[in-house]
Amino acid sequence: MGTLFLIFLLSLAIHSPPSSSTSDSLSLSRGSSLSVEKPEDVLVSADGVFTAGFHQVGNNSFCFAIWFTEPSSSDHYQNRTIVWMANRDQPVNGKRSKLSLLQNGNLILSDAGQSNVWATTTTSLSPVHLTLQNSGNLVLQKSDHFVLWQSFEFPTDTLLPHQPLTRNTILVSMRSQSNFSSGFYKLFFDNDNLLRLLYDGLQTSSVYWFEPWLAGQDAGRSTDNSSRIAVLDSLGNFTSSDKYTLMAADYGAKSQRRLTVDSDGNVRLYSRKKPGDKWAVSGQVISDPCKIHGVCGVNSVCSYDPGHGRKCSCIPGYSLINHTDWNYGCEPQYNYTCTKGESTFFKLSKLEFFGYDYGYFTNYTYEDCENLCLKLCNCKGFQYSRIPGRPTYSCYPKTVLLNGYRSPSFFGDLYLRVPKNHLLSYQKPQEEYRLNCIGTVVGLDRNYVKTSVTGSVKFLLWFACGVGGFEIICILLVLGLLRGTRPNSNEDMQGYVLAATGFKRFSYGELKKATRGFSEEIGRGAGGIVYKGVLADQRVAAIKMLNGADPGEAEFLGEANTIGKLNHMHLIEMWGFCSEGKHRLLVYEYMEHGSLAQNLSSNVLDWEKRFEIAVGTAKGLAYLHEECLEWVLHCDVKPQNILLDSNYQPKVADFGLSKLFNRGGLKNSSFSRIRGTRGYIAPEWVYNLPITSKVDVYSYGIVVLEMVTGKNPTIGVDAIDGEQRRLIMWVREKVNGTTDIASRMGEIIDPSFEGNYDVKKMEILLEVALHCVEEDKDARPTMSQVVETLLQLEKDESQ
Numbered sequence: 035m036g037t038l039f040l041i042f043l044l045s046l047a048i049h050s051p052p053s054s055s056t057s058d059s060l061s062l063s064r065g066s067s068l069s070v071e072k073p074e075d076v077l078v079s080a081d082g083v084f085t086a087g088f089h090q091v092g093n094n095s096f097c098f099a100i101w102f103t104e105p106s107s108s109d110h111y112q113n114r115t116i117v118w119m120a121n122r123d124q125p126v127n128g129k130r131s132k133l134s135l136l137q138n139g140n141l142i143l144s145d146a147g148q149s150n151v152w153a154t155t156t157t158s159l160s161p162v163h164l165t166l167q168n169s170g171n172l173v174l175q176k177s178d179h180f181v182l183w184q185s186f187e188f189p190t191d192t193l194l195p196h197q198p199l200t201r202n203t204i205l206v207s208m209r210s211q212s213n214f215s216s217g218f219y220k221l222f223f224d225n226d227n228l229l230r231l232l233y234d235g236l237q238t239s240s241v242y243w244f245e246p247w248l249a250g251q252d253a254g255r256s257t258d259n260s261s262r263i264a265v266l267d268s269l270g271n272f273t274s275s276d277k278y279t280l281m282a283a284d285y286g287a288k289s290q291r292r293l294t295v296d297s298d299g300n301v302r303l304y305s306r307k308k309p310g311d312k313w314a315v316s317g318q319v320i321s322d323p324c325k326i327h328g329v330c331g332v333n334s335v336c337s338y339d340p341g342h343g344r345k346c347s348c349i350p351g352y353s354l355i356n357h358t359d360w361n362y363g364c365e366p367q368y369n370y371t372c373t374k375g376e377s378t379f380f381k382l383s384k385l386e387f388f389g390y391d392y393g394y395f396t397n398y399t400y401e402d403c404e405n406l407c408l409k410l411c412n413c414k415g416f417q418y419s420r421i422p423g424r425p426t427y428s429c430y431p432k433t434v435l436l437n438g439y440r441s442p443s444f445f446g447d448l449y450l451r452v453p454k455n456h457l458l459s460y461q462k463p464q465e466e467y468r469l470n471c472i473g474t475v476v477g478l479d480r481n482y483v484k485t486s487v488t489g490s491v492k493f494l495l496w497f498a499c500g501v502g503g504f505e506i507i508c509i510l511l512v513l514g515l516l517r518g519t520r521p522n523s524n525e526d527m528q529g530y531v532l533a534a535t536g537f538k539r540f541s542y543g544e545l546k547k548a549t550r551g552f553s554e555e556i557g558r559g560a561g562g563i564v565y566k567g568v569l570a571d572q573r574v575a576a577i578k579m580l581n582g583a584d585p586g587e588a589e590f591l592g593e594a595n596t597i598g599k600l601n602h603m604h605l606i607e608m609w610g611f612c613s614e615g616k617h618r619l620l621v622y623e624y625m626e627h628g629s630l631a632q633n634l635s636s637n638v639l640d641w642e643k644r645f646e647i648a649v650g651t652a653k654g655l656a657y658l659h660e661e662c663l664e665w666v667l668h669c670d671v672k673p674q675n676i677l678l679d680s681n682y683q684p685k686v687a688d689f690g691l692s693k694l695f696n697r698g699g700l701k702n703s704s705f706s707r708i709r710g711t712r713g714y715i716a717p718e719w720v721y722n723l724p725i726t727s728k729v730d731v732y733s734y735g736i737v738v739l740e741m742v743t744g745k746n747p748t749i750g751v752d753a754i755d756g757e758q759r760r761l762i763m764w765v766r767e768k769v770n771g772t773t774d775i776a777s778r779m780g781e782i783i784d785p786s787f788e789g790n791y792d793v794k795k796m797e798i799l800l801e802v803a804l805h806c807v808e809e810d811k812d813a814r815p816t817m818s819q820v821v822e823t824l825l826q827l828e829k830d831e832s833q
């Protein structure tokens with residue numbers, strides 16, 4: 035009995051830690067303070083989710099911060115996720131520093147009992163108290179609830195659900211993953227009401243999102259709404275008054291979410307189910323990390339590949355300034371002089387540097403451009419590039435070499451100015467340095483596969499076996515691998531499914547009724563038959579009945595859920611599914627105009643629509659391939675899987691044969707030999723080479739060739755070396771040996787246009803397509819580079 039009582043007393047002590055002069059850990063009242071020397075001096079929100087207190091940021095240095103409370107077993111300061119800081123740029127001493135609420139209503143942070151480093155500068159005659167609300171908002175208010183000050187109005191790098199970003203606030207990244215002081219990346223509302231990301235570096239600053247050369251409306255934004263407010267809701271939808279939205283891939287009820295401007299310049303949505311879990315990335319603003327300005331500093335080049343992440347390398351003849359911090363960039367190993375005879379140029383192909391042009395000179399010969407650069411003392415080199423579809427070259431002398439990246443889709447080269455007597459030493463291979471993606475990044479949390487995934491499949495996350503040509507085989511494979519990974523209880527599963535709003539579990543009866551007994555068939559594939567139906571809420575749906583095998587319910591639900599969470603305007607939207615007895619059905623939005631395949635044969639698509647379809651499809655695929663989130667391969671890109679809505683806008687359907695790579699875990703190969711559709715499959719499948727996202731790029735290239743030429747690559751195909759190669763070869767022969775593709779366009783282009791088309795746009799489509807169907811996968815561009823190339827043309831037109 036005595037022992038029990040002691041335990042009772044002890045547990046009381048643990049649950050209400052003594053705090054210096056505060057009344058309890060829920061609020062701080064006038065005249066009391068929190069001391070840096072007492073770790074138990076913290077404020078905790080009523081529901082326990084957030085804690086505010088002193089957080090150690092370095093040797094003997096502390097900041098007053100708010101963080102997500104972790105379970106006591108893992109509560110170590112290095113494990114905390116900080117959401118706000120009072121004094122990030124001016125840490126205080128570990129001795130005698132205090133956060134005090136003065137009698138006059140001012141809340142101050144004093145350093146070592148001496149100077150004040152931070153204050154709310156509030157005053158009040160009546161009593162005030164400081165509380166940490168359940169939302170994570172630290173609020174200083176009077177007893178009548180009047181708010182004098184609140185941390186939500188002074189964010190640092192993170193927005194919590196319902197915390198608005200306004201015209202008066204700005205998010206600033208951390209300096210690095212381990213240094214909490216203000217970094218270089220800023221998310222803010224610009225004067226034209228648009229939300230932007232700015233790199234504000236040591237020597238330079240530039241906006242890098244959205245694409246600086248796009249007008250707001252071209253980026254899908256609106257300047258009209260001057261309210262300038264952006265909020266993350268608790269379900270995972272981040273929306274801004276300029277019409278930007280970023281939706282979490284795991285949209286729905288999750289217990290914890292946040293939006294953070296990371297120290298690598300990307301803005302990411304994070305979520306996790308419970309304290310102590312790792313955070314999963316459920317969305318990010320920038321998909322091509324090399325597009326973030328300043329990543330590598332001056333005179334260096336960023337390159338990215340999904341398997342290894344982001345890398346920086348100094349341009350030839352330059353060396354790294356600070357080996358621990360890339361932001362300092364690289365410096366020249368040799369001095370060049372301004373004297374004309376003493377410098378020459380060294381070509382770096384397909385290399386682009388953004389910004390810092392001395393000017394923009396069209397229709398320049400190479401010699402003109404070289405002479406221009408030589409005349410300018412601060413010219414570090416020049417970009418000599420051709421706008422796709424145009425015969426003439428333009429010249430961009432560069433005064434600073436910043437934001438460099440190598441892009442196979444870039445139609446130009448950089449000529450670096452080098453001292454003549456050192457030219458030879460520039461041919462040495464460059465050193466490469468790896469940058470890591472943000473350390474906390476883990477793959478998206480998968481409800482069903484998570485903790486219990488066993489060794490043999492640890493590196494694999496499977497995806498989307500529900501639909502498409504060979505999915506049943508795939509499901510069987512997954513089933514084989516995932517045995518024993520069923521969720522703990524059926525209830526868990528139901529709850530999870532229901533939590534994902536807008537995504538519904540249908541009964542077989544409902545779908546039978548919706549399709550009037552599966553009467554109207556609208557499509558058929560190896561995986562199943564698609565029926566048209568009208569749901570109870572009057573939405574018209576396409577309902578796919580999977581036939582063949584019977585995947586286990588848990589696995590089916592897990593996969594269906596994942597597909598349901600992928601959300602993009604150019605991906606088909608899944609509304610729900612049915613899993614009842616042996617029935618497995620998927621419910622999609624219905625696309626009025628059917629598939630691209632149907633429309634190509636009926637000649638309703640003019641060149642303009644085809645161009646837009648090419649752009650939209652590329653955007654949808656680029657989203658699937660996005661880094662850091664989940665790397666999804668489609669593996670069956672073909673006109674039958676590109677559906678058209680009432681405005682002929684494309685949506686990619688049937689993410690069949692796909693899988694997810696756990697980031698960095700897998701060297702993109704050990705995938706069983708499953709192939710897409712004849713006529714569209716990449717050579718890697720045939721030659722047993724590693725399968726990467728470039729297989730989709732290849733298939734996309736064939737689809738675009740088909741759209742441009744009107745010729746079907748599958749007709750007459752037997753096996754692999756058939757018509758498909760011949761379509762490519764036919765086009766290549768037409769194009770080869772001419773620098774002026776425009777003159778040959780007439781012979782290549784779909785005769786149904788009857789000469790009615792924009793030569794430049796069709797030419798660039800053709801160039802992009804040929805680039806995509808290179809035999810060597812490394813020579814092909816990525817989907818986001820394709821998007822960029824196509825959009826570049828539009829930018830160019832609007833100039």
Ligand SMILES: *[C@@H]1O[C@H](CO)[C@@H](O)[C@H](O)[C@H]1NC(C)=O
Binds near residue numbers: 093
């Ligand atoms: C922190 O201080 C201790 C003791 O003074 C020292 O040994 C250690 O190297 C310091 N750590 C850093 C990162 O400066």
Ligand SMILES: *[C@@H]1O[C@H](CO)[C@@H](O)[C@H](O)[C@H]1NC(C)=O
Binds near residue numbers: 109110
């Ligand atoms: C962080 O938390 C994990 C458990 O989630 C724990 O194993 C680890 O020791 C903690 N790290 C530190 C530095 O305490």
Ligand SMILES: *[C@@H]1O[C@H](CO)[C@@H](O)[C@H](O)[C@H]1NC(C)=O
Binds near residue numbers: 091092209213215
């Ligand atoms: C963090 O970065 C700032 C700015 O570069 C620097 O002054 C400070 O010393 C760094 N702090 C730590 C703990 O490294």
Ligand SMILES: *[C@@H]1O[C@H](CO)[C@@H](O)[C@H](O)[C@H]1NC(C)=O
Binds near residue numbers: 271273279285536
């Ligand atoms: C997310 O927010 C946008 C803008 O308010 C809205 O159009 C969209 O429907 C929302 N998505 C969901 C699933 O609520």
Ligand SMILES: *[C@@H]1O[C@H](CO)[C@@H](O)[C@H](O)[C@H]1NC(C)=O
Binds near residue numbers: 260261263273274275
């Ligand atoms: C402007 O945006 C805000 C927030 O998104 C919205 O509530 C408001 O209705 C919008 N105003 C107009 C005029 O569209």
Ligand SMILES: *[C@@H]1O[C@H](CO)[C@@H](O)[C@H](O)[C@H]1NC(C)=O
Binds near residue numbers: 355357358359
């Ligand atoms: C390199 O950068 C780090 C972090 O910003 C800094 O602490 C260090 O002093 C720098 N080293 C040199 C040689 O400039």
Ligand SMILES: *[C@@H]1O[C@H](CO)[C@@H](O)[C@H](O)[C@H]1NC(C)=O
Binds near residue numbers: 366367368369
């Ligand atoms: C470049 O010139 C500066 C000043 O003239 C000199 O200090 C420096 O050592 C030179 N660097 C090299 C690599 O020659």
Ligand SMILES: *[C@@H]1O[C@H](CO)[C@@H](O)[C@H](O)[C@H]1NC(C)=O
Binds near residue numbers: 426
């Ligand atoms: C480019 O310049 C050359 C010679 O200066 C001229 O003949 C040609 O017409 C120009 N081309 C264009 C497209 O302006």
